Amino acid sequence: MATSAFNSFFTVYLVDSLGTSTLIAGAAASATALLGAAAFKLLGPLNDKVGRKPVFMIGTIGYALFFLTIYLVSNSLVVTVLWILPIYPLVQSSAAALASDYTSKADRGKGLGLLDSAISLGGGIGPLAGGLIADRTSLRSVMVFSLATALAATLASQFLIRERRRLKSQFDLQDSHESFSSPKIQVLFREGGG
Secondary structure (H helix, E strand, O other): OHHHHHHOOHHHHHHHHOOOOHHHHHHHHHHHHHHHHHHHHHHHHHHHHHOHHHHHHHHHHHHHHHHHHHHHOOOHHHHHHHHHOOOHHHHHHHHHHHHHHHOOHHHHHHHHHHHHHHHHHHHHHHHHHHHHHHHHOOHHHHHHHHHHHHHHHHHHHHHHOOOOOOOHHHHHHHHHHHHHOOHHHHHHHHHOOO
16 A cells, blocks of 8 residues: 555656656656566565565565655656666565465465455555545655555564465475375385386
């Protein structure tokens, strides 16, 4: 919700408040989507290597720093470059991995569906909240709201997220045990070969 509250109005802010051209604003919007897509490719393995919670926390802290910086800095180039940085893949890739870890194989689709519902709900409520705040006060006030929301998410995540990760060696052992306990493998062992 923190990001959707302000990002819905970001190009308006970039063009109307900071004087950036609409072409630059459009190019920046495209660049953030393209860099985000590329970042997902790198972040999947990072979630597996360092853990889901650290990647998630880097993302929420990244958002807090982003909103604080764009509130304090009015240089259109700096703000544009910050917007292009792919922060959302940090949060979304780790959230999906956590949802997958928290659910059984049988309920994995339900867990990911619930996560996507929450993301969609935040994506729907955020612009409404941002619009209400901007109408009552100013567009800059939406940055403060987004910063406060990102900080609240960071604090809540620090205390509420419990990572349920097994080490790679545990996966290897479990996978090899499952492979050797399959009916086909057991028949091969009883019959003495392939």
